[in-house]
Amino acid sequence: MAQVLEFKLPDLGEGLTEAEIVRWLVAVGDVVAIDQPVVEVETAKAMVEVPCPYGGVVTARYGEEGTELPVGAPLITVAVGSPDAAAVGPAGEPAAEAEGSGNVLVGYGTQAPARRRRRVRTQLTVANGTAPAAPAPAPAPTLTPEPAAPESLAPQGPVPVISPLVRKLARDNGVDLHALRGTGPDGLILRADVEAALRVEATAPPTTAPPTAASEGTRIPLKGVRGAVAEKLSRSRREIPDATCWVDADATELLRARAAMNATGAPKISLVALLARICAAALARFPELNSYVDTEAREVVQLPGVHLGFAAQTERGLVVPVVRDAHTRDAESLTAEFARLTEAARAGRLTPGELTGGTFTLNNYGVFGVDGSTPIINHPEAAMLGVGRIVPKPWVHEGELAVRQVVQLSLTFDHRVCDGGTAGGFLRYVADCVEQPAVLLRTV
Structure with missing residues (x-):
């Protein structure tokens, strides 16, 4: 005899307490395998697919696409041990009745089922296994002319x-x-x-609208990734006394060095990877900028390794993926990791672990066709290097006027961790490496 088990929205880690249903991957009546993804949700960190720890027949789904659910709210119910569709494991083998894998989310490990919590029924729409009769096909879509039914009588299910x-x-x-x-x-x-x-x-x-309706404008909820970014930027502005310094640099030789590297037939090296190598070398000389302020202890904490974040614009807003241990990577490794994280960011597949733990951020706003910016520091980090577009400009080179490839570099820093001399020294070293890449050989 089948046993109906309820699968609830699991704890997604990183202190997340809610998620929005983006897309259902199964329908009522579908047979699901153990650990098969059943729904795609968006949290304040990333877009993730949630696997179900049970195998069997889906008997109900809770929540329409676009609904925001708290952790612990029901997602689906599964009939385990159904004679029509026995539960199956990932490799197709029968699964024990009323048992699951224990997994709650791919990449987040396993844990016991969450303790039962009160359902938030006011936010949920339940679809049971009995589907209403399909409406007869019509030559063109029509809007229902009758007044809207009360919420309790509204059509149910997907x-x-x-x-x-x-x-x-x-x-x-x-x-x-x-x-x-x-x-x-x-x-x-x-x-x-x-x-x-x-x-x-x-x-x-x-229709006749209230007099103030026209002046209210369009309301866009600050939730998910965009809401998390808004909260983090606001906190940065409140807590960090930032300052910015900038310098123009001749990037002609850096571009030539990159072209020479890419002419060897080896894997191509990206410009951002070379800038990341320069950042890692600069932070080794000026460790004050690879730190954060512990406000409760009133201490500046200097960090031993460089976990380099980089700003990436996506359809869901600005995200900052993190390249782990950037100071230990060569240009090829950095190029590959930047490409992997960028693709994952655009697809909404970054995990919370890939979006947290950065110690310094590289912001290449030149891709937007602008020369300069005074960005907001990625809290709780202490600094951010900004890189503008590289464009041909008149430049005095070796005592003569010439057309060179010029870039504007800026450093926004937390004035609590260092003074202007340290920030200026860091930025000047970065500019020297851009103008004369051979300077990097001293630290390789």
């Missing part, structure tokens, strides 16, 4: 939509999928159905 992109299109434009009749097979809602509903709304007469 709406059949052809793809997550169509669901996102509806959510972004405020289209209620429950109010649409899909023109696809068995009432499946297509992209054309959502677009047609938007055209209907665009031609509908405007």
Whole structure:
């Protein structure tokens, strides 16, 4: 006889207490294997897939896409030991009845099931195994003309939509999928159905709004990655007395050195990797900038290793992946790690461990076509090196005016950890390495 087990949103680590459902990966009635990902969620740190520790038949899902759930809230229920679909393990072997893997999230280890907590039913939508009859196909989508039903009588369960992109299109434009009749097979809602509903709304007469509605503007919730970034930047501004110094540098020789490296047939070296090597060498000379302030102990803590963060812009906002032990890596290793973390950032697959623990940040804002910036320090770090675009400019080279490849470098630093002399010395050393890469040979 099947036993129905409830799987709850697990503790995702790093002090995270909630997550938003981005995309369901299973439907009611699907057979799932032990440790199979069942839902994709976004936390304040990253986008992650949550695996279910049970194998069996999905009997219910809790929460629509876009719903924010607290840790411990129910996600799905699974019938384990069902005669129709026996629980299976990752390799297809039968699993013991009423047992799971114990895993709660890939990359976060295992733990016992979380203790039972009170369900937050006001935020949840439950889909049981009994599906309502599909509406008859219609030649074009129509909006339900009747007044909206009370919340307790609102349609329950997921709406059949052809793809997550169509669901996102509806959510972004405020289209209620429950109010649409899909023109696809068995009432499946297509992209054309959502677009047609938007055209209907665009031609509908405007409704009377309160006098202040027009002046309120569009409200965008500060949650997930963007909310975490906002909170961290605000804290940095409140707690860190920062200052910025900058210098122009002739990067012509650095570009030539990189071109020579990449002409050998070996793996290509990125410019950001060379800048990272320069940062690591500079921090070895000026360790005050590889530190943080322990405000409770009133101490500056200088760190032995360089874990180099770098700013990466994604569709979900600004994130700062961290290259571990950057001071021990050569240019090839740094190039490969920057590429891996950048790809993971764009795909929303960075783990909390890859987004925390940095000791110094490299910010290449030149990719946005700007020369300079005064960035906000990535709390609780003590400094950030900014790199502008590299462009040809008139420059006095060896006593003569010439066109050279010039870049503006800036250093924003916590004035509690050092004075301007130390910050200026660090920045000047970085500029010297950019202008004369052979300077790095002294520290290799």
